[in-house]
Amino acid sequence: VSVSVTGASMTVSHGGALPEGRVLQQVARLGYGIVRAEAHVSPMSDKAHADHVHNDHEGHDHASHDPDPDHGHSETGQAWWRSRRAVLTLACAAALLAAYGIGHLFPVAERGVFLAALLVGLVPIARRALMAALAGTPFSIEMLMTIAAIGAVMIGATEEAAAVVVLFLIGELLEGVAAGRARASIQGLADLVPKTALVERAGGTSECPAEDLAVGDIILVRPGARIPADGEIIEGASEIDEAPVTGESTPKRKGVADAVFAGTISTDGVLKVRVTAAASDNTIARIVRLVEEAQEAKAPTERFIDRFSRTYTPAVLAVGALVALLPPLLAGGDWNEWIYKGLAILLIGCPCALVISTPAAIAAGLATGARRGLLMKGGAVLEGFRRITAVAFDKTGTLTAGKPAVTDIVAYGRDERTVLALAAALEQGSSHPLAMAILDRAKADKAPVPPALAAKAISGKGVEGSVGGVAVFLGSGQAAGERADMTQAQRLAVDSLARDCLRRESRRHRRLVGLGPVQD
Structure with missing residues (x-):
């Protein structure tokens, strides 16, 4: 089973027949909303099939997190603050604040109201812990949180238990928001292709x-x-x-x-x-798949934490239990005191923050890069940035705005304003970057833009037309030289401006050179 958090999908690879109903039933038992997406024959084997199922969930790394029935519905297209997870977090936080207020006004009822506030968030967490245990992962984060909260209630620390549960839910909510943004970035790539x-x-x-x-x-x-x-x-x-x-x-x-x-x-x-x-x-679809695979691929830190938590988490539980039980049983210690110490070890030693924060941080980093046009092939690349000491760029526009601009107008036989007006007349209605640069300069200089008749593009050379009854051509220096007798000085001026253009800011600027009327 392969789960794509960013793609909100699950792939089940199997040999032989596998009733679709069993897959849907099992996923539903784990608390997820699920609909079938598509099916195709896997290229690896004639007998192996891969069933692709759309799985509505909100960004948990299932190698270290377990199925989550209460926050597992992504409610696609809905704002994050309207999701079930956000509603649960806000309800739990509001109950905690209300408990503080009521406890201050009515101290007698303090323990009861904090217990009620605790149950608002703990019941869903305990339910998830139970389902994770039934699915074969008894030492889940939810189980640790449930044990710690129940133990805190047993020693009279109900207020602290409720606060810890709220903080846990806030951490999960932030993780879900990061994963949602990652999915939105990928969807933005897909939207480049017209419908x-x-x-x-x-x-x-x-x-x-x-x-x-x-x-x-x-x-x-x-x-x-x-x-x-x-x-x-x-x-x-x-x-x-x-x-x-x-x-x-x-x-x-x-x-x-x-x-x-x-x-x-x-x-x-x-x-x-x-x-x-x-x-x-197509190209965009392949890019989207690469980005999704990159976000699902584990970074070295994530892989280490996964291996570490599989051994460390049960060890913390065992140590906490031994500290709570052995002194009272063997040495006659006070039960409340040693249960408190056992719970302290459990809370301090629990790797919840470590396990939750690493996938969330990597997903957020990859999503932020995608929104800014930087596609990174997984968390390993993101972590590798810390070793970079030098960077080389090979794309125009990487270090510059990548938007041409007219910086100089050199006129021969006409004034600069007229040259600009004639060029802008030919470029009206064009969306070419160089045309937009000329039109922007004309607008900035408030140059008149007369209408052009019979304007047409000459492939690979420029554009020509009639402006005020005068035939006008706008093109490259080479193309202009084929139509007009240019002096050596004019050719040198064009070449000099072109070389300067290439040198300055990776061809960010463009020069406009206007020649006089074409002589027979």
């Missing part, structure tokens, strides 16, 4: 769910739209923004026979793409 696609079938184009696309389908991608599947371009060319997938902030020009990834953006061209991977196997 629908325009597919060509039977001589026409129709809209269909992206998850229904099959290998070999021909899809149409419009300018500014996200590509719904991995594929190969069979018609058209466009600047492809791959930042959502690769992190590369500068769009890449792609044409016929080039591969494209699901979730990337076609910025300025219409493409026809042949699908090469189903939705369950």
